[in-house]
Amino acid sequence: MGSTTEASVHYVTDSKASQFTTQVLSGGLLAAFGHSPTIAIRDFLGEAEVNPDDLERSSVKITIASSSLAVKDDISDKDRREIERVMQEEILEVSTYPEIAYESTNIAATKTGEGQYSVTLNGDLTMHGVTRSLTVPARVVLAEDSLRAFGIFSLMQTDYDLKLASVAAGALKVKDELKFSFNILARKKE
DSSP, rough: OOOOOTOOOOEEEEEEGEEEEEEEESGGGGGGOOOEEEEEEOSSEEEEEOTTTTTTGGGEEEEEEEGEEEOOOOOOOOHHHHHHHIIIIIIITTOOOOOOEEEEEEEEEEEEEEEEEEEEEEEEEEETTEEEEEEEEEEEEEEEEEEEEEEEEEEEGGGGGGOOOOTTTTTEEEEEEEEEEEEEEEEEEE
């Protein structure tokens, strides 16, 4: 984690007031019908030590329960169960790799308005037993008792030794790139 000072404020995510999703880009026959599943990340814990006087001396850590990923789209129960089974058992292998973790190593920040910042998080993402550097751009709004961060980033599944899924007898094939979107609320903790 980056160095913090006694002036740092500790924030913890409010997962009920936050949204964290990934868009699975797909190919194959069903892709022509716009069938690229959106996966909700339901169980995650984020913590930030924020130095409001110098955001670059802050740190962020997020832990996701791999088994909490669930299809968000309006699809049949049968398709939902099959996609979630493949994702959890064959791709993420949640029994072996129960957590996905991101920890910042460096933060760059530019003030864009009162309490508003354009931030670049540089850190390490560990998923499926593989750790790689990952840069996450975000916009951050600091209020008196809360922090809101939102942004979009992508990663390649093969960078984390994840196999590319194929479901519905190959009619839906997953592409390598995953696009993540987050709008996270964190509340000040004493």
